[in-house]
Amino acid sequence: MRKFLFRISALVFAISLVTPLLADNHQSILDKVKNRGKLVCGVHGGLPGFGFLGEDGKWSGFDADFGRAIAAAVLGDPDKVEFVPLNAAERFTALQTGEIDVLIRNTTWTLSRDAELSTDFTPPTFYDGQGFMLPKSLNIKSIKELAGASIGVTAGSTTELNLADTMRSLGIEFKPVVYADIDTLYSSYDAGRVDVVTSDKSQLVARRKDLKNPDDHVVLDVTISKEPLGPLTIHGDNKWNDAVSWVVYATFFAEEHNITQENVKTLKTDNPEIKRFLGESGEMGEKLGLPADWAKQIIMAVGNYGEIFERNLTPIGLPRGVNKPWTQGGLLYAMPFR
Amino acid sequence: MENLAFTQEVKPPNTQKGPVKWLKDNLFSTWYNSILTCLGLVILFFVFKSVFTWVFTQANWKVIPANLQILSIGSYPLEQIWRVSSVIYGLAVLLGLSAGIWNGLTRQITVAIGCIGAIILLLPFHISVREHALIANVIIAVCFAIGRDRDNWKRWVVIGWVLSFPWTMIMLHGFGADTVTTTNWGGLLLTLILAAIGILACFPLGVLLALGRRSQLPAIRWVSTIYIETVRGVPLITLLFMGSLLLPIFMPGDFQLDKVIRAMVVLTLFSAAYMAENVRGGLQAIPPGQVEAAQAVGLTYPKTMLFIDLPQALRSVIPAIVGQFIALFKDTSLVSVVGLLDLLGIGRSILGNPDWQGLQPEVYLFIAVIYFIFCYAMSFVSQKVEADLGIGKH
Structure with missing residues (x-):
């Protein structure tokens, strides 16, 4: 009898533990x-x-x-x-x-x-959408003119994949330069180590303000992804x-x-x-x-x-x-x- | 007369003193040392020159005073700021009284804290911040004068310190309709609370774990050992992510554990494992004769531990324990990764403000200085403790 009572109480205890998890709260x-x-x-x-x-x-x-x-x-x-x-x-x-x-x-x-x-x-x-930022002096207006350029991008992001997809589908040869960190990406671009930088346009525009001469850079009027x-x-x-x-x-x-x-x-x-x-x-x-x-x-x-x-x-x-x-x-x- | 035969002519002691002599001995003793010194000076000159020109001419320090409010208290509502002030003043009263009643160490700690207040007072912060620092320092001084040599107040001050902790939490959180939820806690306030609670809670827990690991009872010993080794085998950041991502999923229904509390618990549990090993090191250094002697005079296990083992063990591992406290204080900055706005998190948020974009060096340098002041204060106090206890001397 005691064993039985013990089992029952154990069961009740277990149920009481689980119920709050199962209880579906219908309140919006x-x-x-x-x-x-x-x-x-x-x-x-x-x-x-x-x-x-x-x-x-x-x-x-x-x-x-x-x-x-x-x-x-x-x-x-x-x-x-x-x-x-x-x-x-x-x-x-x-x-x-x-x-x-x-x-x-x-x-x-x-x-x-x-x-x-x-x-x-x-x-x-x-x-938002992925775009390109580059120096005005390059005088580039379209994505096709980017052939042979070195393009900076952050590692492991969808931006990296979007860039590769777009360039492959357009048949453009380019040199990807992958950075682990956003800050390094933009400081390298500012120092001229890469020709072009790609990211979400909102980020490009916000980061342009931090460059040494913001007016010397443009965000290209193309969007290669949907965000x-x-x-x-x-x-x-x-x-x-x-x-x-x-x-x-x-x-x-x-x-x-x-x-x-x-x-x-x-x-x-x-x-x-x-x-x-x-x-x-x-x-x-x-x-x-x-x-x-x-x-x-x-x-x-x-x-x-x-x-x-x-x-x-x-x-x-x-x-x-x-x-x-x-x-x-x-x-x-x-x-x-x- | 025979003795004279043994006396030798001894050179008179070198009486030359002063900076020139010191320079000659230490920096220009040989030709290659002279070259190294010159090279070092040139390098130092260029490093300091560039640092100084940046700090005094190029850096835009406006970002610090403009954001000082959020750096110190986060989004804590300004109309409730009296809560923070009352906590600071309450602690100042206790500190001043303690410094007056007890000599030595307490006084030095108080002086160290008073110095931090004075530094804040002198820096070009917003006037209300400096007012707070001034009032707190005045309170400390006044209470010091009042409390001098009033031995019969000791008990009340100790009770005051014990109550100060719940008092702080209740005051900061508020009650009734006027609560300030922990999401509003931020900046230095949050960093200090996390560190204080971590330090206060991990110490007793660590001592218990250390005793547990040395226990004769296998169950206790195994549990303690497994706990210590598991926690020490995992990086803190992983545990913080577990606390912020996994724990809420396991919580039943609507029950939600506060984000700040989750971080506190993780930090405490993490430090306790390290603390346990530090304490265990001290316990192992005690000769077994001590314990045997205690048993011989009939002391029970708790008494042996409390009066014989632990006092000696803790005394010998003070540097390691303080090192752990300092590490814990700095580790609190990791909570910014799980979305809490501690001092570092606020720094990042400031950099997200379009008005202050691109000022990473200024903001991070300021935060580093704050961390340094607090960590150095802790280290300073620990050196004083050691000197007071005569560790390493006898």
């Missing part, structure tokens, strides 16, 4: 954020223009502003967000374990990440993913319709779609599980996409490129607010 992160009164957003610990700690101890940058936009939409206050700096390796774990609610950390949307990692992507907030960067949510939480996606669309929409941080408070319009956007009709917020004036809150807090871009990325010298509304020939396309 959207509700958790509302209950908590605070959004937890994973960002880059120090990437020029995208995420860094400002002098006043507040997080700044393009990615951080999208975190604020989500907090403004969900909680009505852009300051109710806590930023967690993450490195490249731990960013997905942090999202999967629920340490952060949303990951906005320069993450490229790829098929394997979408399918294999338990993450869902939302519309990209920034379309769509955007926020990520955990896989399967559709309610939360919808909310984050529409926060991104709201910033696109506002730029399309010239709704800015300045005019959003006083805006009077007869346009039914803008009325729905501002929460004056249509109950768009309710459908997403957000307050009626969610989109208005976003624009009041951080402005439209163009304003976010100009505040964070224009100062580091990034051109808008394809990151402008589709109405101006860009890739930013907000789905209809209907």
Whole structure:
């Protein structure tokens, strides 16, 4: 009898250990954020223009502003967000374990990440792509003219593979010079040890400022890879993913319709779609599980996409490129607010 | 008279003194030494010249005062800064009182810390930082005067030190609605907290592990040995990644262990293994006669350890232990790899600010100087401890 009791209690103990692991929590992160009164957003610990700690101890940058936009939409206050700096390796774990609610950390949307990692992507907030930087004096305008050039690239990165693929498909002979470290790559380029340097365009542009004579160098107007960067949510939480996606669309929409941080408070319009956007009709917020004036809150807090871009990325010298509304020939396309 | 026969003419002792003599003896004693000296001077001249011209004319030092706030406290909210101040002042009171009550070592430690305060006071930091340093130093001085020779306060001050630790954590974290979560802790504040907790916790743990490894009980001995060897066989960075990547996956459901706490635990467990081996070295150096004598007078095992073995063992391994503490202090910079913004992590973040791009040399040099000040202070105190205990003399 005693043995039996022991076995039963051991079983109960084992079950009690396992149950919390199995217990599926159906509560959406959207509700958790509302209950908590605070959004937890994973960002880059120090990437020029995208995420860094400002002098006043507040997080700044393009990615951080999208975190604020989500907090403004969900909680009505852009300051109710806590930023967690993450490195490249731990960013997905942090999202999967629920340490952060949303990951906005320069993450490229790829098929394997979408399918294999338990993450869902939302519309990209920034379309980056691999490019080339070279001295103006070489007077090179196209990729074909790079034949025979020595091209600096960082080791083990997708940039290295993209470079090899592109050059092979174009049948161009070139001399790859591989560096283990980004800083060495650019200092070697500056010292003239390699003719050309290749990387994501946002990085090239940001790094050009640190060269001895930035004006003597140009970023070539070709892009050889696609790097769509955007926020990520955990896989399967559709309610939360919808909310984050529409926060991104709201910033696109506002730029399309010239709704800015300045005019959003006083805006009077007869346009039914803008009325729905501002929460004056249509109950768009309710459908997403957000307050009626969610989109208005976003624009009041951080402005439209163009304003976010100009505040964070224009100062580091990034051109808008394809990151402008589709109405101006860009890739930013907000789905209809209907 | 016979004695005279044995006396020899002895050269008078060399009475020549002064820098010229010293130079002649040490730097220009032979022709090749003279050449080496000249060569050395030329090299030193060029090194110092380039360093000095860079430090005083080319470097853009504006980046340091502009970012001093985040370098010292990270993103700790400014309206809660009184929490940090109250902790500093509380510790200053305890330090001053201890220096007054106890002589010798405590006083030297206090002087060392006071010197750090004075250095901060003299450097061109933001005025509020220097105010803090000044107030802290004044508090130390006043409490020193108050506490002088008040032996009956000893017990209260010891209790104060014991309570200072939970007090610090509670004050920094806050309570109720006003909490400052650990994600906001950063900069030197985080570095010091990680180091202090690591040092305080790894020491007793290390002593226990050392005793465990020498235990007569096989189970305890094996567990201790396996623990020590496993941890020493893995790099700290690997353990930190395990703490930040694997541990959260094993945690059930919504339960989340704080990132800072995970780093603290890993640092402590890692240092404890090394500490154990240092302590074991000291224990092995004690002649078995000591323990046998203790047993002969009827002391129990804990008493033998506490009063006979450990005091002698620890005394002889102070340099190794302090070396371990210094290593731990510097190892805290590795947490920047797992996304914590300690002093080094903040440095990287500053370099991500478009306003301060390309200022790697300035930022990293400043951080190196901070690390040097703290590590040298620790080393200085340990030398004083050794001198006080007369280690290496008798």
